[in-house]
Amino acid sequence: MRKYYDQITRIAGNVVTVSAAGVGYDELAVVVGRRRTSLAQVIRLEGDQVSLQVFAGTQGVSTGDRVRFLGRPMQVPFSADLLGRVFDGAGRPRDARPDVEAERRDIGGPPVNPTRRNLPGKMIRTGIPMIDIFNSLVESQKLPIFSVPGEPYNEVLARVGLQANADIIILGGMGLRHDDYLVFRKTFEEGGVLGRTILFIHTAADPVVECLLVPDLCLAVGEGFALQGKRVLALLTDMTAFADALKEIAITMEQIPSNRGYPGDLYTQLARRYEKAVDLEGSGSMTVLACTTMPGDDVTHPVPDNTGYITEGQFYLRGGWIEPFGSLSRLKQQVNGKTRDDHRAIMDACIQLYALCRESREKRDMGFEMSAWDKKLLAYGKLFEEKIMDLRVNIPLEEALDQCWAILAECFEPAETGIRRTIVEKHWPKTP
């Protein structure tokens, strides 16, 4: 039986309030108007007043519209037919092809029992030395790229997607420019991975509430594949747009904002998404790589700040390269002890020396005299930037390590590198 409720009592922002009974919290509803129909989700119950967040926005919703409740939370169809397809933020096809008929999965499902998670231990090789050597990416890791508009963060994301060798790639675009969406598509097409890619795209022109659903859709689908034993890579861009959508709804609901207008549960909301990254015991895994643009290049802004506390590290993309300082993969020690015995030593030494090089540069820029040691550092910094940091460098880990030794040997005496003796003796390039 289809029961409709037609007593709409309030329309504000993207939220519609209707008088209804027997409605479950978080349930899905359809708002049927004369001109259009939109999905909506229950976000508050108060007596017989049910507040709904309308996915397509409330523009054009009238007090004469009718609401039907579906008795289930938001779901997404899940089957292998999704591969190669493009959907919007409400899960509708965006590629002019028919709906996918398949079994449905709830989005925003329950968390994984921590005791059924595996200890992450498989390195994802990206061919980018700044990632592979210094901050190795690990399967099931959740990691954001902190960046500012104008930096090639989407390119880096797409490149990792291409080179990471995952079974399934899921791209979630939030507030994406249409051009960027086309670039992603083209990259995946040319890389020959479109057949194992699923795209959920919310563009800047789409209703803001649909933006909120994108991560949940991606992660619910990804989780489904991980349960089937697949290695899933979820790429989410841009999580700041997602957080801004959360802010918009929270303010409409008259919640007390905690910091710069963002709701007090921003941390929880972000964590619930990122924590979907998982390596399931006896099954597949899901790795989440996200982009977070930092308004005003300010890492203390609530979105990057809360993200940093949730994720297992972060990459800073600034000035066209991945910053060696601040960038961090918390899981790297799970894998970089198993690659080559000099991996960790090189990782520490190169960064410490590069930090000293920056100090020397500051001194030089202020016009101070350069000591012999400063000059060595300056020479090192230049080589390091050209041969390792440059994003165009695309070499396997082992080659990159050898490259680092060559740079060190060119610039320093072994003791100056601070690397312990046993490792130096084994790897220091022998002078020809």
Add this chain to the structure above:
Amino acid sequence: MNGRIVSVFGNMVVAEADGRVVQNSVGYCCRGDGARLLSEVIRIRGRLADLQVFEETRGLKVGNPVEFRDEMLSATLGPGLLGQIFDGLQNPLPQLAAQTGYFLKAGLYLPPLPTDRPWEFTPAVQPGDAVQAGDTLGTVPEGMFQHRVMAPFGLAGALKVARVTAAGPLTVDKEVAVLADAEGKEHSVTMQQTWPVKRPLAIARRRLMPREPLVTRIRIIDSMFPVVRGGTYCIPGPFGAGKTVLQQITAKFAEIDIVVIAACGERAGEVVETLRTFPELEDPRTGRSLMERTIIICNTSAMPVAAREASVYTAVTLAEYYRQMGLAVLLLADSTSRWAQAMREVSGRLEEIPGEEAFPAYLESRIANFYERAGQIELRDGRLGTVTIGGTVSPAGGNFEEPVTQGTLKVVGAFHGLSRARSDARRYPAIDPLDSWSKYVGIIDPDKVTRMRDLLRRGAEVKQMMAVVGEEGTSIDDFTTMLKAAFFDNCYLQQNAFDKVDAASPADRQQFVFDKILQLVDVDFQFADKDVARRTMVQAQDLFRNWNYAEWRGEEFKKTLAQIDAFIAAKGQPRTRAEC
């Protein structure tokens, strides 16, 4: 006692009650499909009771029944807690996984202690003995400890033992004794009892001033900013500065009887690391599996928010329980900010008037109450027990001028502030030696500590000055001071967490190396120029660093020591201490 739901918003439910409701008592919200979701009454207005639900509220409807109970949210105490992994409401996670597979299921609660496992009970009292709450009635072996079965903490007044069960194997739900109270009413006692988690458990003759150093084997903590058994400390730091790594290493190496880890609103991966690696690791003191001395309470960030608050209290209650047995317990809470945020979320939904950064006005008093549950107590039979609390704080933007950090700093005994600059430069631990402080006395003579802190401060000053006037404008004396400070920082304050030897430094080694470092710092080098100074100090660093990697008192250690002594002798006589 029953009620009906009238409103649902996030994890807050308002229910209309048809009778007596107790503030902070437990309630169950009954979903249409039969699931009963655990909740806590947090406000009562007229007939309306506000409940925070410890589960996702998805699917709850207006009109659903609510069952109100009289009891408070309580922890179950008894043998079998050690080595367990609980969620914030003390559900055993491995057992949940056995029932529900990969995912957690709302409304499923299991008994915290295994009911089928027999424990070898040995009575310690006889019928007719006079006892009081907390007195030992008998013991059972639990791992490496004699777990004391104690008279229920909730029974007031003088008690008399009416009957005792004979020695033998018993499960936790079997009667071990019957106690008669002053009125002659008999109480059956089992190995397990409950205690409300928000009420401190400290049945003791008196509270003592904690003095005994807690050796964590982390040099910068033990030598510079020590913690004592029964004390409190906090670790605030921006993300990525290594708070959790520091906690994990402390959990591994701390010289303590029992470690309770409360993973509150943090990453699930970190808990997984602990629970996958600890069973394989050896307790450095006893040689047994580390898991045998560890309890993990885990309410990760994806798990329901309200249970975060519960998880912190559950953890401290378990710690206090083992303190009642005369043991030294360390509680590591990571992170207290997530707990504070959970309070903020609830406060916001209650529409309370917000304080700073929308945190509730009672934030500071809640933090203070929590840390006050640490301490050293003298039990009625004269034994001592301690609970030490170390909490991490995750300040927004890494700025310590925020309510949770400030509220915590007021009440703790030591402050280990992590700095982003140090962690960016890959300095581990990233504890800032200039900002941090401790009110406790540790394993190193405080005068020596003060001298080294002065050296660090002067070194930092010279470094700042040098950024303005340049190296050429700095005198050789100042320059040497800076190098010496850097030397101390690099070779002593920093540790290589991934090196088997360097990761953990025992107390006697710290004392020995500290003195050697003082000896080197005291050398009046009389450097000819700055390049010589730098080269010499690089040599010293190389020697000390490799010394750190050598097994304590091993061959390599002695060899390097001889080299260091030769180095010091060659560079001149140490200045006498008085001149310095």
